[in-house]
Amino acid sequence: MKYRTIMLAMLITLLSVSGVVLASEEPTHLRPSPSQRPSPFQQQDITPPDTVLTVGAPQYVADNLLWVAAQTPHTLTGVDDTDPPTAVETFVRFYRVAAGGAPDFQLYQGPFHLTGFDGRYRIEFYSRDTAGNVEPTNFQIEHLDTMPPAVRWTVGTPVYYDEFNQTWITDQTLHTLEAEDPAASDGSPGSGLHEIRYRITGGSTAPSAEFFVYETPFAIDGPDGEYDIEFFAADNVENQGQTQVVQAFLDTTPPAMDIGGPYAGDEGSEFTFDATGTTDAGSGLAEIVWDLNGDGVFDDAAGPTASRTFADDGLYFIGIQATDNLGNSDILPASVDVRNADPVVSITDISTTQPYPGEVVTLEGTFTDAGWLDTHTVVVDWGDGQISQAAANEMNEPPQASGTYSAQHTYSTMGAFNVTVTVSDDDGGAGTASTQVQATLSPQMPGTLVATDELMFYRLTGTTPGTWGSARWQWRSGQGNPRYWWIGQGQDFLFLFLKTPNDAPYFDPSRPTQPWQNFLTIAVSQEDFQRWFWCGIYLYDEHNRTIGIGCHPEWGPPPDGAGYLHPWIVERMQEAEPHIVNIIQATLQPPEPAY
Known part of the structure; x- marks a missing residue:
């Protein structure tokens, strides 16, 4: 009994130092069987065994809390004052506290690991000797942590993100790595961050196999180019995240300057200065600003081009200052030769x-x-x-x-x-x-009468003798009265000029235009002309059989016809062009009235 008391005291002391909370309670589900009860003639064993829980690595203790990982082994050892260890039976169960519903006890077969979701777990265990003495149930609270810390990369200034979301930096840009060990879904904390490690490769330097422990923000110092920053983090129970790789492009070079020129021109005219040849092969061109008055201050214009008007001739000096998206900057001057100007x-x-x-x-x-x-x-x-x-x-x-x-x-x-x-x-x-x-010709031209219907057109053009069909035939064939007219074309109208203006009634611009009395020209819309003469005709198929009445497919107006002018009309227009000029001139300068 004394030996058992000393061992229990040592066990409690050891687990207290490790931050482990141990407790015990009387198991109610097991009682000695009759076969296990001692004979009255034997020495009676009434002392239950003690069970020792040993937690392997990795483990972490802080603030009286114990964290373990999925690979942490747990070993149970049952100790009895009479039975050897192999004769002692040990039972164990563990469960996530937030989940509730403790499982049944299982016979301990060997080292075990906590499995399941991260969080707070309760491990319960006890032993029974061959005499049937059952140890009160012990329990220990542990926190399972299987999730590695998440690392966040933060870039300081100056920094620029291009259209492809690439990160551009200078040798003054500080990089910060931060990590946080995630809490479990039941709200219990993780084991905490142990360390962040990183390495930088790229530029003209050979890749380094060594990862350094991150302590403070760092900058990249080297030739311009692309760099890889690799990093990962581990928590206090050795959960290590996958190595993350990010790219950054180092740019410490100002833009390549081009101010154009040479520039020479006249006074009073606007000079346009062109710096579009200025480029930046790194982070890209951010701005170009101009000094146009030679005062050394670049505040007169902004952009790839600028302009200025000089009030007098002479030799002037201008300049540009170009800056890339990271603030790398340079300047370039130019001269302007201003000459005397024409109006x-x-x-x-x-x-x-x-x-x-x-x-x-x-x-x-x-x-x-x-x-x-x-x-x-x-x-x-x-x-x-x-x-x-x-x-x-x-x-x-x-x-x-x-x-x-x-x-x-x-x-x-x-x-x-x-x-x-x-x-x-x-x-x-x-x-x-x-x-x-x-x-161009217009219905508003002096001496012009607009024909608005078919009958009026026939009367004005002298085709009223005979039928409308006869009049149509005359226009289509070029026979009869239509020969007495010159034909001109405007934007939307055809214009019929008398071939012999002296035979027409005198045109007096002071008098209102009246049919048969005071006009030299008839204007008819092209659509009306096409419809009057090329619609309502018999249509035939390829076998010369009548298929109906409608508009001629070529000379008729859209949409039934193509709207082309008949070749005879086009020929008359070509003949009429020089004659129409003479008629117009005679119209603009008419003789004195005879009355």
């Missing part, structure tokens, strides 16, 4: 770019000249052989002379014309500006 001309307004013959075209514009004491003359070439001097109004005040001009013109012919405005200064400098005018 700069612009056309600000034109009343119409598609006038019909006889319509007044009004042209307006502005001009500037860096030589603000110069006087100017403005001449307009209308493109039809006519040149006129425009009315000009100018102001001779610094920093530049400026003025406005206006001119009017009437076209008597159809066609495309290039209108050119020339502004000349008294020093022989000159500037020009141009625009395009397309003179």
